[in-house]
Amino acid sequence: MFSSSINWFKYAAPQRFYALSGTLIPYCVAVAVIATIVGLTIGLLIAPSDHQQGESYRIIFIHVPAAWMSMIIYLAMAFWAAMGLIFNARLASMFALALAPTGALMTFLALWTGSLWGKPTWGTYWVWDARLTSELILLFLYLGFLSLHAAIEDTRKADRSAAVLAIVGVVNIPIIYFSVKWWNTLHQGASVSLTKAPTMATQMLTGMLIMTVAFWAYSFAVSFYRCRTLILERERHTAWAQEAVK
Amino acid sequence: MSASLSIPKVMLAIVRRDLSLALRRKNDSLSALFFFVVVASLFPLGIGPEPTLLAKIAPGMLWIAALLAAMLSLGRLFADDFQDGTLDQLVLTAIPLPLAVLSKTAAHWISTGLVLTIASPILAIQFNLDSQSMGILLLSLLIGTPLLSLIGSIGAALTLATRGGGMLLSLLVLPLVIPVLIFGAGAVDAHQAGLPVDGHFYLLSAMLAIALFFAPIATAASLRIAVE
Numbered sequence: 422m423f424s425s426s427i428n429w430f431k432y433a434a435p436q437r438f439y440a441l442s443g444t445l446i447p448y449c450v451a452v453a454v455i456a457t458i459v460g461l462t463i464g465l466l467i468a469p470s471d472h473q474q475g476e477s478y479r480i481i482f483i484h485v486p487a488a489w490m491s492m493i494i495y496l497a498m499a500f501w502a503a504m505g506l507i508f509n510a511r512l513a514s515m516f517a518l519a520l521a522p523t524g525a526l527m528t529f530l531a532l533w534t535g536s537l538w539g540k541p542t543w544g545t546y547w548v549w550d551a552r553l554t555s556e557l558i559l560l561f562l563y564l565g566f567l568s569l570h571a572a573i574e575d576t577r578k579a580d581r582s583a584a585v586l587a588i589v590g591v592v593n594i595p596i597i598y599f600s601v602k603w604w605n606t607l608h609q610g611a612s613v614s615l616t617k618a619p620t621m622a623t624q625m626l627t628g629m630l631i632m633t634v635a636f637w638a639y640s641f642a643v644s645f646y647r648c649r650t651l652i653l654e655r656e657r658h659t660a661w662a663q664e665a666v667k
Numbered sequence: 668m669s670a671s672l673s674i675p676k677v678m679l680a681i682v683r684r685d686l687s688l689a690l691r692r693k694n695d696s697l698s699a700l701f702f703f704v705v706v707a708s709l710f711p712l713g714i715g716p717e718p719t720l721l722a723k724i725a726p727g728m729l730w731i732a733a734l735l736a737a738m739l740s741l742g743r744l745f746a747d748d749f750q751d752g753t754l755d756q757l758v759l760t761a762i763p764l765p766l767a768v769l770s771k772t773a774a775h776w777i778s779t780g781l782v783l784t785i786a787s788p789i790l791a792i793q794f795n796l797d798s799q800s801m802g803i804l805l806l807s808l809l810i811g812t813p814l815l816s817l818i819g820s821i822g823a824a825l826t827l828a829t830r831g832g833g834m835l836l837s838l839l840v841l842p843l844v845i846p847v848l849i850f851g852a853g854a855v856d857a858h859q860a861g862l863p864v865d866g867h868f869y870l871l872s873a874m875l876a877i878a879l880f881f882a883p884i885a886t887a888a889s890l891r892i893a894v895e
Contacts, residue, residue: 506888554845561842568838572829581892582825586839589821589885596846 435512435652436661442645449642456635464628480538482628486636488531491559492594494524494640498566499591502584512648514580515655517587518570519648523640525563532556551600552608555593562590576655677762678770685774695743699779700786703736707790718795725794726804726855730848732790733783733808737815738837740779744771744823745890758894765883768890772820772883780812796855803864804855810871811851817875817882818843824889846874 432438464482471478498520505514535553536546547553566583573579601608656662689696710728711721748754757767787808791801822840829835854867 558842558845561838565839565842568835569825569829572826572835574830575828578828578892578895582828582889585821585885585889585892586825589843 433510433512435515435656436659438512439649439652439665442649446642446645449638449645453635453638453642456631456638460628460631460635463624463631468624468628469622474542477538477541478625480534481625482632484531484534484538485629486633487527487534488556489633490636490640491524491528491531491556492597494520494527495559495563495587495594496591498524499584499587502580502587506581506584506588511577511580511655512652514577514584515651516644516648517584518580519644519651520640521563521566521570522647523644525560525567527636527640528556528560528563532560550608551604552597555597555600558593559590559597562586562593566590672761674762674766677760678766681757681767681770682774682777685771686777689774689778695740696778696782699736699740700782702739703732703783703786704790706732706735708793711793722795722797722800723859725791725796726800726807726859727848727852729787729790729794729804730808730811730852733780733787733812734815734841734844734848736783737779737812737819738840740775741816741819741823741840742826742833742836744775744820745827745893746823749827749893754890755894758890764887764890768820768824768883768886769879772816772886775820776813776816780808780816784808784812800855800858803858806868807851807854807871810868810875811847814847814871814875814878815844817878818847820886821882821889824886824893827890827893847871850874 432441460482465479468479470476498517500517501513501520502517504510505512505517532553535556539548540546566587569586570579570583573582653662653666707729710724710732714720714724745754748757757771758764760767784805787804788801791804796804819836819840822836822843825839826836850867850870854864854871857867858864
C-alpha cells in the first residue's frame with residue numbers, strides 16, 4: 422500500500438510459487454520449442470560449414486549451450502541450496518533439488534556431444550584433458566548431490582546435508598571454466614566471451630545464442646515442473662495441495 | 668568453562684583421545700595399512716612384473732591405493748562417536764566446533780595418512796622406483812594425505828545420518844580428491860620425466876592451506892545437521 426518496493430519473499434511461500442510456476446511453465450515451453458526450431462534451422466541449414474572442421478562443428482549448437490547450462494545450473498543449485506541452508510527456506514531447497522537432475526543431464530549431454538565431436542576432429546572419443554576431466558567431476562558432483570539427498574530419510578536434513586556438499590563442490594566451477602586457460606591441453610579455448618569479439622561467423626554465433634535461449638527456457642520449464650511435484654509431495658498434508666491435485 | 672581449559676589444551680586432549688582409541692583398536696587402524704599394502708601388491712600381479720612399466724605406474728598406483736585406504740578408514744571418523752553420544756558432547760564443547768573437528772581430523776591423519784606415508788617407501792622398492800622418485804613420492808604423500816583426511820572429513824560428516832554410508836562416502840569424497848591425486852602423483856611423474864616438480868608441490872600446499880581453513884568449517888556444519 423505505502424511501499425512501492427517489490428516483496429521479494431512473496432513467492433517464497435510454496436503455495437504462491439506453485440501458482441506462479443504453473444503460469445510460467447507454458448511460456449517457458451513455448452520459448453524452448455520456438456527457439457529450438459529457429460536455432461536448429463539456423464545452425465543446421467543456414468550457417469556455413471567450417472573451413473577446417475567441415476560439418477562436424479555443428480555439434481556446438483547443442484554442445485556449447487549444454488556445457489554452459491551444466492555450469493550455470495550448478496551455480497544456481499548451490500545458490501538455492503545455500504539459501505535453504507542459511508535462511509531455512511524450504512522452497513529454496515526444493516528448487517535446488519529440482520535443478521539437480523537437469524544439471525546432471527546437461528553435463529552428460531555436454532560430455533556426450535563433446536565425445537561425438539572429438540572422434541572425427543581429435544580422432545578419439547575421450548582424452549584426459551583438464552576441461553573434460555573437470556566436467557566429468559561435475560557430473561559426479563551432481564550424482565553425489567542426488568545420492569546423498571536420496572540416502573537421508575529426513576527431508577529437511579537431506580536438504581541441508583546436500584546443500585553443504587553443493588557448496589563445497591562450487592570450487593570445481595572456476596576450475597572447469599578456466600581449465601582451457603590454465604592448462605594447454607586438447608580442448609580449445611573459448612570462442613565466445615563477454616570481453617572480446619567472438620571468433621566465429623555471425624550466423625554460427627546467432628544459432629548458438631538462440632539455442633542457448635532454448636536451453637535456458639527448457640531448464641526453467643522442467644525444473645519448475647519438477648519443483649511443483651516436490652512441493653505437492655512435501656505439502657501433501659495441507660488443504661491447498663490436496664485441493665490442487667483434485 | 669574454567670580458565671585452565673584453554674583451546675589448545677582441549678584440542679590436544681581430543682587428538683590424544685582419538686590416538687589412544689586408535690592404538691587400542693589396533694585392528695581398525697592396521698586394516699587401512701594392510702589394505703594399502705595388499706591393493707598395491709595386486710597391481711604387479713594384474714599388470715605383469717615388468718620393472719620399467721611398474722616404475723612408470725608406481726606413483727599413480729600408490730597414490731590410488733593410499734586414497735582408497737584413507738576412504739576405508741574415513742567411515743569410522745565420526746561414526747563411533749555419533750553412536751555413543753560423544754559427538755553430541757563434542758558439539759556442546761566450549762571450544763569452537765571447527766577446531767574440535769580439526770583435532771579429530773589431525774588424529775585421523777596421524778593414525779592413517781602418516782602411517783601410509785611411512786610405509787610407502789617399502790612399496791616403492793617393490794615397484795622399482797629410484798631413491799629420488801621415492802623421496803618425491805614420500806613428500807607428495809606427506810602433503811597430500813592430510814588433504815585426504817580434511818576433505819574426507821566433510822564426506823564422513825555428511826554421510827553420518829545415512830543408511831549404509833560406506834559406498835556413498837566414497838562416491839561423495841572421491842570426486843573431490845581428484846585434484847590431490849592429479850598433483851600428488853603428477854609430482855612424481857614430472858620428476859621421472861625430468862621436469863621441475865616445484866609447481867606440483869606449490870599447488871598441493873596451496874590446496875592444503877585452503878582445506879585446513881575451510882574443510883573443518885564445512886565438516887562442523889555437516890555435524891551440526893547430523894546431530895540436531
